[in-house]
Amino acid sequence: MEEDKNIENEKIKDESKTNGSLSPDYLVLMQKDPNWMQAFWDVNEERLQKAQKTGKKLVLRMYDVSKDVTIRSRKKLKFYDIIIPWDARSWYLQNTYDEAVAVSLGYTEEDENEESFQELLSSEEVYAITPDGQGWTTGGDADRFVAASLGAYSIGGSSEQGLSSWSGDDIPSSLGESSEAVSSWAPSSAEPYTAPGMHWRGQGKDFFLWVKTRLIVYGGTRPDANLQVRGEPFPLNPDGTFSLEMDLPDSTQVIPVFATDKDGDFPTTIVPVVVKRTE
Amino acid sequence: MATGKLVMLLHAHLPFVRNPEHERFLEENWFFEALSECYIPLLQSLYRMVERGVKGTINLSLSPTLLQMLADSLLQKRYSKHLAELIDLAQREQRRVEHDSHKFALISYYLQRLRSTQYSWEQRYNCNLIPYFLELQDLGKLEILTCVGTHPFLPAYQAEPGVVRFQLELTVKTAQEILGFVPKSLWLPECGYFHGLDSIVREFGFENVFLETHGILGAKPQPPYGVFSPIRSEAGLQFLGRDQNSSREVWSRKVGYPGHPQYREFFRDLVHEAPRDFVGEYFYAGDSPIISGFKYYRITGSEDKEIYQPLQALQLAREHARQFVLNREAQVQDLAPHTEIPPVVFAPYDAELFGHWWFEGPEFIEGVFERAAWSSDIEMVGVSTVMDSTPNMPEANPFLSSWGEGGYGAVWMNSQVDINYKNFYAALAIFRMAYRKHSTGGFSGLVLAQMARELALLQSSDWAFMIHNNSAAEFARNRMDEHYQNFVQLNQLLEEDRTQSRIFDKISARNNAFPYMGPSIYRHLAR
Numbered sequence: 001m002e003e004d005k006n007i008e009n010e011k012i013k014d015e016s017k018t019n020g021s022l023s024p025d026y027l028v029l030m031q032k033d034p035n036w037m038q039a040f041w042d043v044n045e046e047r048l049q050k051a052q053k054t055g056k057k058l059v060l061r062m063y064d065v066s067k068d069v070t071i072r073s074r075k076k077l078k079f080y081d082i083i084i085p086w087d088a089r090s091w092y093l094q095n096t097y098d099e100a101v102a103v104s105l106g107y108t109e110e111d112e113n114e115e116s117f118q119e120l121l122s123s124e125e126v127y128a129i130t131p132d133g134q135g136w137t138t139g140g141d142a143d144r145f146v147a148a149s150l151g152a153y154s155i156g157g158s159s160e161q162g163l164s165s166w167s168g169d170d171i172p173s174s175l176g177e178s179s180e181a182v183s184s185w186a187p188s189s190a191e192p193y194t195a196p197g198m199h200w201r202g203q204g205k206d207f208f209l210w211v212k213t214r215l216i217v218y219g220g221t222r223p224d225a226n227l228q229v230r231g232e233p234f235p236l237n238p239d240g241t242f243s244l245e246m247d248l249p250d251s252t253q254v255i256p257v258f259a260t261d262k263d264g265d266f267p268t269t270i271v272p273v274v275v276k277r278t279e
Numbered sequence: 280m281a282t283g284k285l286v287m288l289l290h291a292h293l294p295f296v297r298n299p300e301h302e303r304f305l306e307e308n309w310f311f312e313a314l315s316e317c318y319i320p321l322l323q324s325l326y327r328m329v330e331r332g333v334k335g336t337i338n339l340s341l342s343p344t345l346l347q348m349l350a351d352s353l354l355q356k357r358y359s360k361h362l363a364e365l366i367d368l369a370q371r372e373q374r375r376v377e378h379d380s381h382k383f384a385l386i387s388y389y390l391q392r393l394r395s396t397q398y399s400w401e402q403r404y405n406c407n408l409i410p411y412f413l414e415l416q417d418l419g420k421l422e423i424l425t426c427v428g429t430h431p432f433l434p435a436y437q438a439e440p441g442v443v444r445f446q447l448e449l450t451v452k453t454a455q456e457i458l459g460f461v462p463k464s465l466w467l468p469e470c471g472y473f474h475g476l477d478s479i480v481r482e483f484g485f486e487n488v489f490l491e492t493h494g495i496l497g498a499k500p501q502p503p504y505g506v507f508s509p510i511r512s513e514a515g516l517q518f519l520g521r522d523q524n525s526s527r528e529v530w531s532r533k534v535g536y537p538g539h540p541q542y543r544e545f546f547r548d549l550v551h552e553a554p555r556d557f558v559g560e561y562f563y564a565g566d567s568p569i570i571s572g573f574k575y576y577r578i579t580g581s582e583d584k585e586i587y588q589p590l591q592a593l594q595l596a597r598e599h600a601r602q603f604v605l606n607r608e609a610q611v612q613d614l615a616p617h618t619e620i621p622p623v624v625f626a627p628y629d630a631e632l633f634g635h636w637w638f639e640g641p642e643f644i645e646g647v648f649e650r651a652a653w654s655s656d657i658e659m660v661g662v663s664t665v666m667d668s669t670p671n672m673p674e675a676n677p678f679l680s681s682w683g684e685g686g687y688g689a690v691w692m693n694s695q696v697d698i699n700y701k702n703f704y705a706a707l708a709i710f711r712m713a714y715r716k717h718s719t720g721g722f723s724g725l726v727l728a729q730m731a732r733e734l735a736l737l738q739s740s741d742w743a744f745m746i747h748n749n750s751a752a753e754f755a756r757n758r759m760d761e762h763y764q765n766f767v768q769l770n771q772l773l774e775e776d777r778t779q780s781r782i783f784d785k786i787s788a789r790n791n792a793f794p795y796m797g798p799s800i801y802r803h804l805a806r
Contacts, residue, residue: 034687
């Protein structure tokens with residue numbers, strides 16, 4: 001107890017620096033899955049305000065650096081711009097390249113203009129592989145081994161007693177859908193995963209196709225605001241941003257997003273309506 | 280020579296939990312439960328097979344955080360005390376249920392097991408299991424692997440290879456210090472893989488890693504034998520991919536063996552049923568009862584649970600083991616005519632499934648060994664045996680993958696833990712500045728090392744998993760926050776050019792993992 005008291009008495013000289021947070025500049029690009037990446041960053045507020053006063057637009061510039069990842073200046077590389085709000089601190093990016101990508105945060109007079117772009121931060125490269133890059137050989141033994149790898153063979157046992165017996169319905173239908181949430185000391189969810197929103201169509205043993213969809217809802221408000229998504233309180237990140245990712249089955253999804261300021265004033269509702277149909 | 284090979288792998292890992300400030304700390308019980316139910320029974324079982332001359336090898340990945348805890352004298356002492364408390368409770372429970380013949384028989388069964396565990400732990404293993412895992416490796420029953428540092432989900436750090444190198448250097452150093460050798464094979468946390476990881480892993484001398492099924496199936500060019508042959512990437516790293524059939528038979532809640540009605544029910548424990556004043560304060564943390572492991576019921580198949588019958592359940596585990604091996608034989612018989620390489624079935628599981636979640640699991644493993652020992656179609660082998668005996672393995676570069684829900688990063692990279700990554704990358708930027716500015720010797724060197732420790736512990740994939748599963752989620756959030764706040768305070772000590780600090784003393788006494796943390800390891804964080 002005496003020791004704890006001494007520790008409490010140990011003062012750090014400049015307490016303004018120990019507010020439990022750090023704010024250096026960084027920009028990180030993270031690959032979430034073959035289709036989506038997330039960029040998030042922190043940039044000195046003064047620099048950002050100075051940039052905003054120029055009247056230009058804040059953009060995330062996504063580069064295809066697969067041709068030469070050693071080019072640091074990133075000039076003459078293929079890129080595309082995404083205009084983002086000045087108060088954004090993270091953004092989802094659709095992965096359209098099939099090799100190394102990098103992203104810069106900067107401001108420009110008009111998007112996709114190489115000359116007027118002023119860079120604030122840049123990320124390291126990430127090797128992104130899109131599913132489009134895949135090309136399976138099918139037929140003959142190739143099919144046999146793919147199907148067997150995914151657990152397709154019905155083998156032995158009695159399903160009544162919990163022994164192994166698999167029908168075609170049990171077969172994981174696609175890459176990325178055969179996994180189970182297994183790990184750690186928390187209760188294992190050792191159950192085959194079948195994603196809602198996934199469509200599987202087979203035509204005999206030589207061909208298959210799967211298509212699935214996911215929905216990302218994201219936005220931002222004041223960091224101290226109260227936010228509800230679909231009527232439920234929803235947590236904000238410290239910078240006021242939020243994001244929600246979900247499977248998207250065939251349906252009409254109505255997603256009311258409701259916010260007030262910290263005192264409950266300025267009630268504001270935005271309702272994205274997303275119609276997903278598979279034909 | 281057998282038609283095919285079965286590579287059964289148990290991944291043993293727990294997050295680093297050790298709290299010297301409290302006599303009894305709820306989450307330390309995870310380690311104690313794993314010792315009683317998983318690790319000690321596994322050792323006992325493997326020694327029995329050595330004594331009986333049963334052939335075959337199983338692969339065991341021991342994570343660096345688990346190795347730290349296994350070697351920690353405070354946790355060793357606390358586990359001895361824990362065993363004594365459990366035995367005392369069992370003896371009292373015998374008196375409480377002496378008129379209920381079923382429960383009396385069961386608690387007597389648990390008491391007998393505990394006394395055997397206590398004898399093994401204190402008399403045979405001298406409170407440290409590590410030398411005995413090593414001995415079993417020498418005897419050919421085990422092939423020991425290791426895992427990456429504090430179990431980070433590596434695809435989250437793809438943009439910062441220095442962070443991956445930091446964790447791998449920590450892995451190598453931990454293996455050298457605690458195991459006395461560096462295994463050739465490495466378990467990637469959550470089977471998380473991204474393009475380019477192979478060349479980084481090779482830099483540290485590891486030869487073999489393991490992937491989820493689609494990591495292999497999506498490799499370029501397409502591997503000709505699916506997951507039934509190892510592959511080698513351009514960087515020279517060798518991969519085995521998970522077989523889905525052998526996985527489902529054990530993991531699946533719906534059709535997997537552990538869900539059989541005869542097996543022991545996990546969620547009904549004595550501490551939930553007996554009064555608090557009987558159970559005693561040792562089995563409570565605040566108002567939360569701490570699991571004793573004394574469970575009276577079987578799964579039954581309904582809410583009206585029937586009494587557990589251990590002998591029948593253990594016999595069933597043997598029957599399931601027989602079935603499991605038969606299925607593997609059927610697989611390799613079917614595939615062998617179509618491949619030039621003997622088919623390899625790779626069956627990885629969390630080690631803690633066997634004994635903890637699935638009480639009869641150790642019996643199942645022993646049964647698999649015994650049934651496979653006389654099979655002419657399948658043999659249980661170590662990873663190295665497979666890799667060394669496959670000189671012409673297909674060459675291909677694997678695909679982004681994990682074994683988590685959805686197959687990619689959704690479990691460990693999502694909006695619930697976004698803040699964790701923002702904190703980590705902010706702290707990383709600060710660490711780089713601190714590394715350039717301050718000496719790695721003297722007190723500042725000690726502080727830098729502790730900052731690196733806090734960063735490493737912050738990276739454990741366990742925290743995100745617990746939050747995702749809403750299991751011990753508050754503890755996980757607190758741990759992430761604790762490591763970040765410790766980092767902030769330590770950085771402030773550097774900023775103020777301190778030469779000593781009680782805050783440092785307290786933090787470093789609590790989070791004392793990896794005592795060899797130093798510039799040779801954390802230099803990687805500085806790129």
